[in-house]
Amino acid sequence: MASSQGAPPSPTQSRSKKGLFVTEQPKLDLESYIANYTGRTRLERMILIGNCSAVLGIDAFKLAVREAKLGKDITKYLEAQTPLETIAPKEKEAARDLSWMDKTKSTNAAETARLESEVKGYKNNLIKESTRMGNEDLGKHFQAIGDLPKAFEAFSRMRQDAQTPKHIIDISRHLIEVAVEQRNWIAVTSNVQKIRGVMDSKDSDKAIPPFLCVAEGLSSLDSGEYLAAALSFLQTDSGMSSSANSIISPNDVAVYGGICALATMERAELTKNVLENSNFRTYLELEPHIRRAIGFFVNSRYAQCLSILESYRSDYLLDIHLQRHVDDLYQLIRSKSIVQYFIPFSCVTLDSLNEQFAAPGKTIEKELVQMIMRKELDARIDTVNRVLTSVPSAPRAALQSSVLKTAKDYEREAMRRIQHMNILAADVDIKSRNKLPGGDDFFDGGRELRSGRNTGY
Amino acid sequence: MDDLLSKLLMFPPHPPPAKPLSDHAYDEGIKEQIEVVGKMSETKLLQQTSGGEHALDVINPSLNTIPYACILLANISALKKGNNKGVEIDTLWEKMIGFLSAFDSRQIRYIGDELSAIIEAVAATAFSTRQAHLAVGPIASALMRLDPTGTMLTTHHLDLARLALDSRNFADAAPVLNKSILYVPGASTITKPRYICDMTLSPVSFITLQSKLTKKLKYLEILEYFLYSGMVFIGMRDWESALQCLENAVTYPAKETSVSKVMVEAYKKWILVGVLLEGRLLPLPKSTSSGAAKCYHVMAKPYETMAQIFENGTASRLKAEADTATNIWRADFNTGLILHLLAAFQKFQIRSLAKVYTKITIPEIVSQTTSAETGTKLPNPQAAELLIQNMIATGELHATMSPPTGGPSILTFSPTGQALTEPQMQRELVLTSERIVSLTKEIKQTDRILTHDKGYIKYVQKQSKNAKTSGATGDQGISGPDMDWNDALEDEDIMGPMY
Structure with a gap:
């Protein structure tokens, strides 16, 4: 089914889609996709799909509206409901449920007030454990109504009353969850470190290490450090199951890890770290096409590898964390494939490259030029005979010329230093106009020429 | 005159003795001769020989440099005074030029004053007859003969650079200006060599203020020399040498925030020349003084912008930038360099194509490159062919162009380097x-010059004194960080009996 879609569209095509609006039919099934997650990320993901997908948009928004009404977050409700008013006004979810909003608003306010006063009470009575739990409740409440900064604050306040390592882990987990939603990756990494600091290797919860790995992976992914992201995801222990569902599903681990690895690792590394990684295999089994793509790459069947990835492009464009990086990652994989394809040859016709990598009727010449300029591909194009030739490497000549250059630079630098010292020795350097205070004995004697010096400027 | 000749020619002995004179004997002999010749009056020196020949025709300047120089000077001053005892100006000119390229480089060290006077006379004569370019070559060769290493800057260097720029005779001055200057006159601590006729001496030892081979130079004059020599090489389109000369000025040592305007001017040219050479804005050399560096970036902003656009921008932007700031270029006398820059843009583009292609057709080059002189693509393949032909002919591009065989012409780049x-x-x-x-x-x-500096010696003295006193009071914490091994030993000696 993957290859049935034919050759992948050229990467320039997808570039033109600004603002990310996916019109192709994605492979994912909305219901089962969203069932992988728990918590607020469900809403967030559905709204994102609603905003970005032409095919699934209405359904996603409808689901989101229903989901939102089960919760307490009015902002998210409006985010999901407002677009529906324009794109599908006839649906029953499109009507704004003002009474629900009013009711939720007042209960939210009451709940906030109640929890806050409770915390204050505990504090006054100096009951540490209760204060901590009160703050936790307050944080959860703020998180549920969508007031993330306040939620973050409340969870942070728990730290003062934390007594056991378990508490600290709890706090940091809450904070990571909120920070992921806020896209505050610095907070994510710092809390990951905090948990690592207190974690006991023996008796702690089996679910914690994978959670940390994926949190770290996400933050690396977000900052574009794909290799670091790949390594984090690949380290994820197999026991994650649904423990991190509020952030990420096991399927996502497979996809993120697989694609990042494909984009950054060499063939041997891929075999060793991905395909033969028993921990990661459990995840890969959830997304068999990623495994097939990597397999094709390792076996040098680049066209198949790229076409599999291409067929899932629209899915990944609808993924909340991956969507901004899909183009970059795909580009990396493509370039790498071209480089790998070219390695065994000294000379390849452009036509055969086109056949492998370009969409029908298109040519990859421009892309090759770009790659050569970025020094990714060490080759030269012959536009007359339409071939790509490799550059004969001449390490001896290169070394010799670099030696000569270094020697020349050294010689010049040394000469200039000697010149400077002698200029100083002859006392003809440029002095500052406002004279130095005369207290320094170093200059006292023998500098009779200085007085007449500063006139020539 | 005939009786004088024997005196004039008594040194060096002729024919040369089988065993060359020792430095000592040479030194004594030549000093004696200078004294003898110095006592002779000008009129005597102007006399002709009994055979009616002129003394300048009889004496060989490369053997008897000293009497020749004195007679030459006598003639020059006679001509200045206007009495007709001396020779014609044309003959004199010939003689002066001949002298500068023939004098004995050992004897000349003793008569710095005379040499300076002759060089000045040559420059002045050439200048007054509006033939300044004729003086450049002889002066340059005289400087080369005096100091073959060329590492010592003299006042004549500056005159030469000025003369070369004035007369636009760059090529003759280039060999001298291209030498890297290591020493400038004026260091107070140069050891007096025993015999300045010692041919192994470093130029610092015999080209001194005392020998009158140079005068004291002010920093401004040294900077001027660097700038002018840079401009000479710019005139010759020798970008690499120009860059080095200008860099000397750019990195000139300056204390704190003081900067000379000459340095800023040099920096502006340095940027442009750097772009012409490498195609990019070069980083400032490490040895640039920090105060100056700050100043450069402020004062030469338009130039840095040009360089950045050249590196990363498009031809049309480069042209627009060049056009908007014409008054700046004109005020700094850099319009010519800017025009060079615009012309070079497309050449760099074509050259960088070699990094991507091995063979490419001319029409493709036309479509992939733009001329910064017009801001548009070349009008037709013929124009591109002409440009590329020129580049190949001047060695700027290593490639071959094959004539069309049915299709367009093809450019084949030679393998790298x-x-x-x-x-x-x-x-x-x-x-x-x-x-x-x-x-x-x-x-x-250099090390010798520096360590024998009066100030430094005083400083070392003070250091060791400090070390002693601090050692005596038992507080060694404040002894200077420069305390060297000797001091440390002394320290211990004094501390010994205390504990």
Whole structure:
């Protein structure tokens, strides 16, 4: 089914889609996709799909509206409901449920007030454990109504009353969850470190290490450090199951890890770290096409590898964390494939490259030029005979010329230093106009020429 | 005159003795001769020989440099005074030129005053007859003969650079200006050599203020020299040498925030020349003083912008930038360089195509490159062919162009860099290492000059005194960080009996 879609569209095509609006039919099934997650990320993901997908948009928004009404977050409700008013006004979810909003608003306010006063009470009575739990409740409440900064604050306040390592882990987990939603990756990494600091290797919860790995992976992914992201995801222990569902599903681990690895690792590394990684295999089994793509790459069947990835492009464009990086990652994989394809040859016709990598009727010449300029591909194009030739490497000549250059630079630098010292020795350097205070004995004697010096400027 | 001749020619002995004179004997002999010749009156020196020949025709300047120089000077001053005892100006000119390229480089060290006077006379004569370009070559060769290493800056260097710029005779001055200057006159601590006729002496030792071979130079004059020599090489389109000369000015040592305007002017030209050479904005040399660096970036902003656009921007932007700031270029007298820059843009583009292509058709080049002179693409393939032909002919592009065989012309880039052959390479390596080894000599010389500086000696004295006193009071915490090994020993000696 993957290859049935034919050759992948050229990467320039997808570039033109600004603002990310996916019109192709994605492979994912909305219901089962969203069932992988728990918590607020469900809403967030559905709204994102609603905003970005032409095919699934209405359904996603409808689901989101229903989901939102089960919760307490009015902002998210409006985010999901407002677009529906324009794109599908006839649906029953499109009507704004003002009474629900009013009711939720007042209960939210009451709940906030109640929890806050409770915390204050505990504090006054100096009951540490209760204060901590009160703050936790307050944080959860703020998180549920969508007031993330306040939620973050409340969870942070728990730290003062934390007594056991378990508490600290709890706090940091809450904070990571909120920070992921806020896209505050610095907070994510710092809390990951905090948990690592207190974690006991023996008796702690089996679910914690994978959670940390994926949190770290996400933050690396977000900052574009794909290799670091790949390594984090690949380290994820197999026991994650649904423990991190509020952030990420096991399927996502497979996809993120697989694609990042494909984009950054060499063939041997891929075999060793991905395909033969028993921990990661459990995840890969959830997304068999990623495994097939990597397999094709390792076996040098680049066209198949790229076409599999291409067929899932629209899915990944609808993924909340991956969507901004899909183009970059795909580009990396493509370039790498071209480089790998070219390695065994000294000379390849452009036509055969086109056949492998370009969409029908298109040519990859421009892309090759770009790659050569970025020094990714060490080759030269012959536009007359339409071939790509490799550059004969001449390490001896290169070394010799670099030696000569270094020697020349050294010689010049040394000469200039000697010149400077002698200029100083002859006392003809440029002095500052406002004279130095005369207290320094170093200059006292023998500098009779200085007085007449500063006139020539 | 005939009786004088024997006196004039008494040194050096002729024919030369089988065993060359020792430095000592040479020194004494030449000093004696200078005294004798110095006592002779001008009128005597102007006399002709009994055969009616002129003394300047009889004496060989390369053997008897000293009497020749004195007679030459007598003639010059006679001509100035207007009495007709001397020779015609045309003959005199011939003689002066001949002298500058023939004098004995050992004897000349003793008569710095005379040499300076003759060089000045040559420059002045050439200047007054509006033939300044004629003086450049002889003066340059005189400087080369005086100091073959060319590492010592003299006042004549500056005159030469000025003269070369004025007369636009760059080529004759280039060999002198291209030498790297290591020493400037005026260091107070140069050791007096025993005999200045010692041919192994470093130029610092015999070209001194005392020998009158140079005068004291102010910093402004030194900077001027660097700037002018840079401009001479710009005139010759020798970007690499120009860059080095200008860099001397750019990195000139300056205390704190003081900067000379000459340095800023040099920096502006340096940026442009750097772009012409490398195609990018070069980083400032490490040895630039920090105050100056700050100042440069403020004062030469438009130039830096040009360089950045050249590196990353498009032809049309480069042209627009060049057009908007014409008054700046004109005010700084850099319009010519800017025009060069615009012309060079497309050439760099074509050259960088070699990094991507091995063979490419001319129409493709036309479509992929733009001329910064017009801001648009070349009008037709013929224009591109012409440009590329020129580039190949001048060695700017290593490629071959094949004539059309049915289709458009094809440009084939040669494989990267023309690798040197092994023997060439070997030679090159040996030469380089020799040059670097010879630098150690200069380093030793510099080290000597520096460590014998009065101020430094005083400082060392004070240091050791400090160390002693602090040692005596038992507080060694404040002894200077420069305390060297000797001081440390002394320290311990004093501390010994205390504890």
